[in-house]
Amino acid sequence: MTDGHIHIERGPYTLEWIDQFVNRAVEMGLDEIRLLEHNYIFEEFSPMYDSVRAYSEYVDAWFQRSAGKHKLADYLELIGLARSHQFPIEVKFGLEICYFKEFEGFIHELTKDKGFDFLLGSIHFVDDFAFDHKPEHWAGLDVDRIYRRYFEASFSLARSGIFDGIGHPDAIKLFGHKPSYPLSGFYESLAAELAKSGMYADHNSGAERRCPETASLGMDTELLGTLKKHNVTIITSSDAHCPEDVGYKIRELNNML
Numbered sequence: 001m002t003d004g005h006i007h008i009e010r011g012p013y014t015l016e017w018i019d020q021f022v023n024r025a026v027e028m029g030l031d032e033i034r035l036l037e038h039n040y041i042f043e044e045f046s047p048m049y050d051s052v053r054a055y056s057e058y059v060d061a062w063f064q065r066s067a068g069k070h071k072l073a074d075y076l077e078l079i080g081l082a083r084s085h086q087f088p089i090e091v092k093f094g095l096e097i098c099y100f101k102e103f104e105g106f107i108h109e110l111t112k113d114k115g116f117d118f119l120l121g122s123i124h125f126v127d128d129f130a131f132d133h134k135p136e137h138w139a140g141l142d143v144d145r146i147y148r149r150y151f152e153a154s155f156s157l158a159r160s161g162i163f164d165g166i167g168h169p170d171a172i173k174l175f176g177h178k179p180s181y182p183l184s185g186f187y188e189s190l191a192a193e194l195a196k197s198g199m200y201a202d203h204n205s206g207a208e209r210r211c212p213e214t215a216s217l218g219m220d221t222e223l224l225g226t227l228k229k230h231n232v233t234i235i236t237s238s239d240a241h242c243p244e245d246v247g248y249k250i251r252e253l254n255n256m257l
């Protein structure tokens with residue numbers, strides 16, 4: 001079993017910190033973990049966020065609290081150190097990158113030839129709207145339109161050619177908002193685009209852990225079925241931000257496949 005989406009950002013960049021994630025993974029019966037960091041942790045990516053910060057004071061405050069804590073070189077150094085170390089399970093290193101269409105070239109330039117095992121692209125903003133921070137931020141917004149723009153951005157992400165996988169492909173559902181139309185057409189198009197690009201989909205238990213009242217576990221079963229029909233690889237993950245959450249509901253996610 002694999003946990004394909006684990007953030008180490010809350011601790012120091014040391015082997016001892018990584019060992020805590022590995023130890024928990026062993027306890028949980030995993031044979032592979034994929035560690036990744038949010039791209040915004042690294043100051044080099046800051047220009048990507050000018051627009052979303054200008055759009056919302058809340059996002060600007062969040063960015064000032066959370067972003068730019070490291071240089072990309074700090075993480076690459078940690079990866080180099082970890083690769084010279086023997087772990088009892090497979091440990092891979094990558095990035096989770098916020099997708100903005102206008103920054104495709106910028107992202108590619110910053111990430112190419114850096115030796116990452118994988119790059120995961122995620123939609124965290126829909127036309128500058130940070131949809132996954134607080135449910136009250138959705139008040140008065142056009143849910144049908146947000147869903148449509150979310151999936152349009154997802155198709156674009158899949159076509160960009162810069163990512164190996166797409167993060168939590170239906171995270172837009174996390175606070176329980178539903179469009180007035182069926183999502184089958186979007187699921188079909190997304191699956192076709194991912195298949196064409198040879199990308200995997202991240203089957204992630206993080207939203208359910210965070211919002212058990214409104215978010216079902218992992219991907220919607222219809223979306224999962226559509227991805228399987230198109231032979232898209234599915235990788236289970238916890239979106240852990242601390243060692244204790246490594247492996248969270250990975251067995252249940254696997255049982256859904």
Ligand SMILES: [Zn+2]
Nearest residue numbers: 096122167168
């Ligand atoms: Zn994410």
Ligand SMILES: [Zn+2]
Nearest residue numbers: 005007096239
């Ligand atoms: Zn994540």
